[in-house]
Amino acid sequence: MVAGTADVRAALPAPLAEALAGYEEHLLAQRDLSAHTVRGYVTDVVMLLDHLARRGGGQVHDLDLATLRSWLAQGRTRGHSRATTARHAAAARSFTGWLRRSGLTPDDVGQRLVSPKAHRTLPDVLAPDQARAVVESAAGAEEPAGLRDAVVLELLYASGIRVSELVGLDVDDVDRSRRLLRVLGKGRKERSVPYGVPAEQAIDAWLTRGRPALAGPDSGPALLLGVRGHRLDAREARRVVHRAVAAAPGAPDIGPHGLRHSAATHVLEGGADLRSVQELLGHASLATTQIYTHVTVERLRAVHAQAHPRA
Structure with a gap:
């Protein structure tokens, strides 16, 4: 929870706290x-219930549409973005839906709650030559950390997986004969993701010369390790990416998710269909994947504007 939320939760009326x-x-x-997702939902609902209590409500059946709307409106007056307001509304609807299914309230008051859609900003992506410079920045390294960093960069870009999925990989999750990763994504949904020859070469060097030098009693089956032999932390993986991107001339300031965006964009530009990209990224909805069609259109327009004599 965010700082101060624990105190707010502790001060809730007992019936609200129990719910x-x-x-x-x-x-x-x-x-x-x-x-992380549970913490976000619970934090938002704590603040909603605190708002209810301040309005005199002590039971969950006191939660009505007017309270939900006033809570969102209060956030807007405090400067919350459309994206934050949309997230708060989603958390509220999830909570009221659960209250109804659990028999704690007779109706789901959140069903009628309307919130603004978050603006979908186009993600920054690397140009193909920039991506090549980033993933090859650790090439030739011989020390264990450098060999590991090469795997981090190659796999993030080659497969488009999330950084949490990357650091969660075990050695047995890598099918080297078929160059496939067994990835456990959001909602614990498993999928297979391919990777290419350069990534396989980086994995081979890491498993042969890097991982054995760092492995210790606490390493377990983790594919990627930190310098103390524990499973690699996602924060360190992000630092690896930021360092590599900062060294690439003209590259936008992106992290692991930017490499994921770049991989999806480049695959789509290379002729892949949208549903294949959806499967690659592990998106539950095709609508989430469709943002990459906008990215490629914007890139096409930029190239057209720069290169066409009558643009």
């Missing part, structure tokens, strides 16, 4: 969400 605890248990045990 919140039940909702949190539902998210953890039944929806199998990540700890």
Whole structure:
């Protein structure tokens, strides 16, 4: 939770606190969400219930549409972005839906809650030559950390996986004969993702000369290790990417998710169909993947404007 949220939660009326605890248990045990996602949902609902309590509500059945709307409106007056407001509304609808299904309220008041759609900004992506410079920045390294960094960069760009998926890989998740990764994505959904020859070469060097030098009693089956032999932390993987990107001439300031965006864009520009890219990225909805069609169109327009004599 964010700083101060624990105190707000502790001050909630007992019936509201009990309902919140039940909702949190539902998210953890039944929806199998990540700890980060659960923390976000619970934090938002804590603030919603605090707003309800300040309006005189002490029971979950006191939560009505007017309270939901006033909570969102209060956030807007405090400068919340459209994206934040949309996230708060989603959390509220999730909570009220659970209240109704659990029999704690007779109706789902959140069904009628309308919120603004978040603006979808186009992600920064690398040009192909910039991507090549980034992933090859660790090429030729011989020290264990450098060999590992080469795998981090190659796999993030070659496969388009999330950084959390990367650091969660075990050695046995790599099918080297077929050059496939077994990836556990959001919602614990498993998918197979291909990678190319350069990434395989980086993996071979790491497993042969890098990982054995760092492995220790606490390494377990983790594919990627930190310098102390533990599973590589996502924060360190992000630092690896930022260092490599900063050294690439003209590259936008991106992290691991930017490499994912770049991989998806380059695959789509290379002729892949949208559903194949959806499967590659592990998106539950094709609508999420469609942003990359906008990215490629914008890139095409920029090239046209620069190169066409009558642009």
